[in-house]
Amino acid sequence: xxxxxxxxxxxxxxxxxxxxxxxxxxxxxxxxxxxxxxxxxxxxxxxxxxxxxxxxxxxxxxxxxxxxxxxxxxxxxxxxxxxxxxxxxxxxxxxx
Amino acid sequence: xxxxxxxxxxxxxxxxxxxxxxxxxxxxxxxxxxxxxxxxxxxxxxxxxxxxxxxxxxxxxxxxxxxxxxxxxxxxxxxxxxxxxxxxxxxxxxxxxxxxxxxxxxxxxxxxxxxxxxxxxxxxxxxxxxxxxxxxxxxxxxxxxxxxxxxxxxxxxxxxxxxxxxxxxxxxxxxxxxxxxxxxxxxxxxxxxxxxxxxxxxxxxxxxxxxxxxxxxxxxxxxxxxxxxxxxxxxxxxxxxxxxxxxxxxxxxxxxxxxxxxxxxxxxxxxxxxxxxxxxxxxxxxxxxxxxxxxxxxxxxxxxxxxxxxxxxxxx
Numbered sequence: 001x002x003x004x005x006x007x008x009x010x011x012x013x014x015x016x017x018x019x020x021x022x023x024x025x026x027x028x029x030x031x032x033x034x035x036x037x038x039x040x041x042x043x044x045x046x047x048x049x050x051x052x053x054x055x056x057x058x059x060x061x062x063x064x065x066x067x068x069x070x071x072x073x074x075x076x077x078x079x080x081x082x083x084x085x086x087x088x089x090x091x092x093x094x095x096x
Numbered sequence: 097x098x099x100x101x102x103x104x105x106x107x108x109x110x111x112x113x114x115x116x117x118x119x120x121x122x123x124x125x126x127x128x129x130x131x132x133x134x135x136x137x138x139x140x141x142x143x144x145x146x147x148x149x150x151x152x153x154x155x156x157x158x159x160x161x162x163x164x165x166x167x168x169x170x171x172x173x174x175x176x177x178x179x180x181x182x183x184x185x186x187x188x189x190x191x192x193x194x195x196x197x198x199x200x201x202x203x204x205x206x207x208x209x210x211x212x213x214x215x216x217x218x219x220x221x222x223x224x225x226x227x228x229x230x231x232x233x234x235x236x237x238x239x240x241x242x243x244x245x246x247x248x249x250x251x252x253x254x255x256x257x258x259x260x261x262x263x264x265x266x267x268x269x270x271x272x273x274x275x276x277x278x279x280x281x282x283x284x285x286x287x288x289x290x291x292x293x294x295x296x297x298x299x300x301x302x303x304x305x306x307x308x309x310x311x312x313x314x315x316x317x318x319x320x321x322x323x324x325x326x327x328x329x330x331x332x333x334x335x336x337x338x339x340x341x342x343x344x345x346x347x348x349x350x351x352x353x354x355x356x357x358x359x360x361x362x363x364x365x366x367x368x369x370x371x372x373x374x375x376x377x378x379x380x381x382x383x384x385x386x387x388x389x390x391x392x393x394x395x396x397x398x399x400x401x402x403x404x405x406x407x408x409x410x411x412x
Contacts, residue, residue, distance in 0.1 A: 006190055007396075009183065026246070027180045029189060031392075032399035043173050046166075047253070066119050 009058040010036040012043075014050035022054050030055075110311050115241040118184040126310055129303070130240055131185050133312065135192045138178035139203035142196070143377050145171045147211040148220060156214060163260045164217065170253050177246040184242045197382050205363065206293050208371030215268055215275075215282035221261015223283075223290040223328065229254050230324045231294070239311035262331065269335045276336070283332065284340045291355075292363045294321040300360075325353050 007029040013022035025044045030036035036055040045053065064072055080086045089096055103123050109116070116122055145168045152168065155161035179189045195201035206224055211217065232254065235247040268279040295301055295317040307313040315323075332339050343356035365371065 007392075026177055026249075027183070028176060031395045032402060034402075035395055035399070043176050046169065046173060063119065066117070066121075 007031045010040070010055045011058050011061060012036075012040045013054040013056070014040075014044055015052040016050050018051065022052065025049075027058060107309070110239045113311075115244065116239050117241045125306075126312075127185050129307060129310070129312065130243065131182050131187045133307075134178055134182040134185075134243055135187065135195070136202050136204075138175045138182065138192070139196045139201055140207065141171045141175035141178060143203045143207045143381060146377055146380050147207055147209070147373075148217060150211050151214060151217050154214070155217075160264070167221070167257050167260065170257070174246075174250050174253070177249060181240075181242040181246045185240075193385070197378070197385055199369070199378055202367070204293060205366040205371060206289050208366050208373045208377060209285070209289055210373050212285075213278050213282060215265070215278040216286070218261050218264030218268060218279065219282035219286040221257050221259075222265055222331070223261075223286050224293070225254055225257040225261060226328060227290045227293045227324050229258060230320050230327075234314045234320065237311075237314055243312075265335055265337075269337065279335065280337050283337050287340050288358065288362075289366075291321055291325070291358055292360075294318075294324070296360065296363070322352055325355055329353050 008031075009027050010030055010033075011027050012025050014025050015022045028036065028039050028043055030039050033055060037053060040053045040055050044050075076082075102121055106116075106121065106123060106126070116126075148164060148168050148171075152161065152164055155164050179192060182192060183189055192201070196203065206227075211220070229251065232247050232251050236244055236251055238244045238247065265279050265282075268275040295304075298304060298316045298318045301317050304313065304316055308316065329339060329344065341356045343354065345354045347354050366374070369375075
């Protein structure tokens with residue numbers, strides 16, 4: 001394959017409507033950001049799926065490793081006091 | 097020290113209906129099977145554009161033309177979603193496309209049949225997309241996350257494909273005698289190849305059991321084929337068309353249709369590259385790839401130039 005077929009990979013994020021966050025929808029190949037945006041529009045928004053698109057070079061994303069999942073996320077599991085249901089309020093008080 | 101058997105743990109994980117994501121540990125054969133299956137699926141979407149594109153310029157009305165254009169454009173998009181999913185497994189898209197163009201990689205044999213009349217466009221949407229949807233609905237629950245997500249997107253978009261095909265058939269069947277004959281002729285030619293799309297029988301399908309165990313596949317080839325037949329026969333009756341199978345019969349006991357033997361010799365013949373259009377399809381793909389080279393080169397040159405200009409600006 002010639003080097004013209006080796007465009008870098010971009011991750012695509014689409015905001016489905018104002019008021020919502022951009023959400024990851026997939027990836028694509030493009031030689032630069034401008035073409036990546038155009039491709040993203042064609043590939044991921046053919047049915048009015050969004051009104052705003054972000055493209056980010058895949059290589060710019062730093063991801064946590066799956067094997068670090070426990071170290072990173074289990075400490076939150078036993079902190080039930082971070083949730084409102086942990087606190088006992090008599091029903092008589094009404095909504096609080 | 098306790099030895100951890102990664103493969104056993106993986107198997108348990110998959111059996112507990114949890115999804116595998118790109119960076120997770122997975123057995124090498126699982127990765128390889130997925131890359132093969134997803135890339136073949138992507139190639140099928142891409143090659144699948146060719147038989148239908150044959151009729152875009154000759155669609156009988158503007159309404160039919162915009163629908164067919166949108167459908168073919170969707171297939172291109174579906175190919176891209178699937179190549180992306182394959183890349184999350186460490187495959188390189190350029191290599192996958194290279195294998196398609198050199199003839200090394202396979203794609204669905206159904207696209208090696210010709211589209212002789214406008215009715216074929218109806219039959220493809222109704223039968224070929226119908227069979228593809230049966231398979232793809234199952235794959236929405238596949239164990240590999242990126243593949244499952246691509247399938248959810250694809251299924252949402254494909255339901256229009258089947259409806260537009262059936263609508264074409266319906267219009268022809270309500271039309272003149274000649275138009276109805278065209279529809280019957282298309283059904284006659286597409287019925288058996290559509291049943292072959294589900295692959296060899298369970299007894300003959302060597303990879304199936306492993307794929308089921310890994311939850312890549314959730315239903316067997318024969319189960320999916322039966323589902324498709326049960327769903328499609330009443331639709332043919334509604335059209336007033338006859339399915340070209342003399343042994344087709346409703347079985348009260350099983351609640352399924354019984355059907356005649358599939359000509360597997362034809363299936364393997366087309367699979368080996370000897371179908372009516374294998375050569376033509378591959379040539380068309382190669383031509384499109386070669387003809388597009390200057391676009392890729394121009395885009396690269398433009399990207400490079402823009403980058404250099406930016407460099408000059410920030411230096412100044």
